[in-house]
Amino acid sequence: MKNLDLSLYLVTDKSDDVEKFLKTIEEGIKGGVSVVQIREKTADTLDFYNLALKVKKITTKYNVPLIINDRVDVALAIDADGVHVGQSDMPCDVTRKLVGPDKIVGVSAATIDEAKKAEKDGADYIGSGAIFPTATKDDAPKITKKDLKEIVDSINIPVVAIGGITLENAHELSDTGIAGLSVVSAIMSSDNPKKSSEKLLNIFNN
Amino acid sequence: MKNLDLSLYLVTDKSDDVEKFLKTIEEGIKGGVSVVQIREKTADTLDFYNLALKVKKITTKYNVPLIINDRVDVALAIDADGVHVGQSDMPCDVTRKLVGPDKIVGVSAATIDEAKKAEKDGADYIGSGAIFPTATKDDAPKITKKDLKEIVDSINIPVVAIGGITLENAHELSDTGIAGLSVVSAIMSSDNPKKSSEKLLNIFNN
Numbered sequence: 001m002k003n004l005d006l007s008l009y010l011v012t013d014k015s016d017d018v019e020k021f022l023k024t025i026e027e028g029i030k031g032g033v034s035v036v037q038i039r040e041k042t043a044d045t046l047d048f049y050n051l052a053l054k055v056k057k058i059t060t061k062y063n064v065p066l067i068i069n070d071r072v073d074v075a076l077a078i079d080a081d082g083v084h085v086g087q088s089d090m091p092c093d094v095t096r097k098l099v100g101p102d103k104i105v106g107v108s109a110a111t112i113d114e115a116k117k118a119e120k121d122g123a124d125y126i127g128s129g130a131i132f133p134t135a136t137k138d139d140a141p142k143i144t145k146k147d148l149k150e151i152v153d154s155i156n157i158p159v160v161a162i163g164g165i166t167l168e169n170a171h172e173l174s175d176t177g178i179a180g181l182s183v184v185s186a187i188m189s190s191d192n193p194k195k196s197s198e199k200l201l202n203i204f205n206n
Numbered sequence: 207m208k209n210l211d212l213s214l215y216l217v218t219d220k221s222d223d224v225e226k227f228l229k230t231i232e233e234g235i236k237g238g239v240s241v242v243q244i245r246e247k248t249a250d251t252l253d254f255y256n257l258a259l260k261v262k263k264i265t266t267k268y269n270v271p272l273i274i275n276d277r278v279d280v281a282l283a284i285d286a287d288g289v290h291v292g293q294s295d296m297p298c299d300v301t302r303k304l305v306g307p308d309k310i311v312g313v314s315a316a317t318i319d320e321a322k323k324a325e326k327d328g329a330d331y332i333g334s335g336a337i338f339p340t341a342t343k344d345d346a347p348k349i350t351k352k353d354l355k356e357i358v359d360s361i362n363i364p365v366v367a368i369g370g371i372t373l374e375n376a377h378e379l380s381d382t383g384i385a386g387l388s389v390v391s392a393i394m395s396s397d398n399p400k401k402s403s404e405k406l407l408n409i410f411n412n
Contacts, residue, residue, distance in 0.1 A: 044294040045276055070251055073279035077300050088250040094283050 002104060002124050004065065005034040006180035008201045009127075009160050011069070012038050013188045015051055021188075022054055028187045029062045031197025034180070037084050037106075039069035052078045067106060072098050082106065084127065087114060096122035108162075110141035112154045119155045126155065127182055130163025131173065135185070145176060152177040167196065170203040180204065208310055208330050210271065211240040212386035214407045215333075215366050217275070218244050219394045221257055227394075228260055234393045235268045237403025240386070243290050243312075245275035258284045271310060278304050288312065290333065293320060302328035314368075316347035318360045325361045332361065333388055336369025337379065341391070351382055358383040373402065376409040386410065 010033045015021040025036055036059050040048045052068060056078055059066040067082045068075035072090055075083040082104025085095050092107050099105060107118035109126045118126055128151050130140040140163060143151075152159045158179030165173070165183050173181065181204050190196035216239040221227040231242060242265050246254045258274060262284055265272040273288045274281035278296055281289040288310025291301050298313050305311065313324035315332045324332055334357050336346040346369060349357075358365045364385030371379070371389050379387065387410050396402035 045291075045296050046294045049296060049300070071279060073277060073282075073296060073304065076279075076304055077296060085251075088252045090251050090255060090279060090283060094255070098279060098282055 004104060004124065004158070006125060006158055006160050006182075007034045007204055008032050008197060009035040009037065009162075009180050009182040010187050010197075011162070011182055011184045012036070012040075012055075013184050014040070014042070018051065018054070021051075022058060024188055024190075024193045025055060026058050026062075027193040028197045029058065029064050031194035032201035033064065033187065033197050035065050035067060037067040037069055037182075039184075041070075045071075045074070048074050049077055052080065056080065065104060067104060075099065075103070082124070084108070092118050092121035092123050109151065110143050110147075112151055115151045115155050115159070119157050123157060125157055125179065126151065126159045127162050128159050128178075129161060129182075131161045132164030132166070132169055134164035145172065148173070148178065149176045165200075167199050167203070170200055174203075174206075210310060210330065210364070212331060212364055212366050212388075213240045213410055214238050214403060215241040215243065215368075215386050215388040216393050216403075217368070217388055217390045218242070218246075218261075219390050220246070220248070224257065224260070227257075228264060230394055230396075230399045231261060232264050232268075233399040234403045235264065235270050237400035238407035239270065239393065239403050241271050241273060243273040243275055243388075245390075247276070251277075251280065254280050255283055258286065262286065273310060273312060281305065281309070288330070290314070298324050298327035298329050315357065316349050316353075318357055321357045321361050321365070325363050329363060331363055331385065332357065332365045333368050334365050334384075335367055335388070337367045338370030338372070338375055340370035351378065354379070354384065355382045371406075373405050373409070376406055380409075380412075 010028050065081035067084050068080045069084050070089045084106040086108040104124050106125045107123040109115040115126050160180040160182040161178045162182035166186050187193045271287035273290050274286045275290050276295045290312040292314040310330050312331045313329040315321040321332050366386040366388040367384045368388035372392050393399045
């Protein structure tokens with residue numbers, strides 16, 4: 001398994017204001033974000049590529065892994081640390097072939113079967129959710145804490161929980177065996193992303 | 207330069223009815239389509255990938271090159287013959303690095319500067335348009351026949367014209383020096399794609 005600290009895994013939202021977007025990511029990292037995933041579902045490829053290059057400057061500066069959502073081509077083009085694919089994206093085994101053995105490959109899995117298949121097909125970690133109601137991705141499958149725990153117990157690769165995790169509910173996941181908290185809004189929409197990250201990491205570590 | 211017959215270059219539209227879509231492509235090839243490009247701007251990556259695999263079976267059967275629009279990852283994943291990038295897609299030089307020297311790389315260029323840059327950056331051919339009004343891509347830059355001729359004369363790689371080309375207007379491009387006609391609706395929306403392809407190719411060759 002790759003040496004990967006998934007404790008506080010930031011997934012970005014749409015970057016309407018790029019300067020603010022980049023500043024938020026940097027503040028998040030200062031507060032303890034340990035992985036950054038760029039998720040852009042509507043951007044033109046060129047915009048996604050250029051944005052990813054900008055984010056990479058920050059993650060490289062702080063030595064935090066950068067993961068690209070869905071777009072294996074963008075991940076390869078900017079030499080990101082890895083790629084994250086959902087169940088509607090490139091299949092995990094094909095993704096692994098495209099990026100080679102050294103890049104991080106993450107897979108979204110909402111069931112034990114999806115998680116086991118991802119592990120078999122070369123995933124380094126699993127993202128499972130949505131564990132709480134979320135406005136960011138309203139088509140995401142919903143899972144319970146029991147589902148999450150069963151997914152964690154069914155595979156040998158680490159699992160991060162995602163979906164509606166906030167400063168208020170993060171503590172509820174303490175007994176699930178997850179390797180980290182994955183958040184979008186809790187950091188991206190925070191007035192103080194550094195402080196929010198510190199608090200989330202503190203909750204996870206306690 | 208790669209040995210590439212661009213005479214009748216089919217770009218697909220959205221594949222709502224996959225069986226009909228595949229049938230249309232096959233009939234088009236029977237009628238003389240010499241290159242097929244799959245263009246899917248809204249499909250999930252998995253759907254694009256699966257569709258591309260299905261189209262590849264047809265193009266392989268008839269030994270016609272298959273080009274993927276925009277998505278270098280899908281092109282690599284299905285081992286397509288090449289990829290076509292627009293001015294809002296992956297930069298041509300980055301695309302060339304990702305796919306290597308042997309794959310076909312095409313670039314959309316509406317100006318001499320864009321065409322020259324694409325040639326310098328490793329493109330094998332240029333697609334220029336829209337040469338006629340088109341409903342398929344209403345944000346495409348418009349070019350005149352004079353523009354098209356100047357683009358053809360400014361570079362050493364072949365140019366295909368695209369945008370609103372029909373059985374009625376195709377003959378107007380006979381003195382532009384283009385290497386082929388690129389069409390969407392004229393074949394994809396035809397009641398008889400084989401016949402339409404034959405007629406288009408006949409117009410181009412005469």
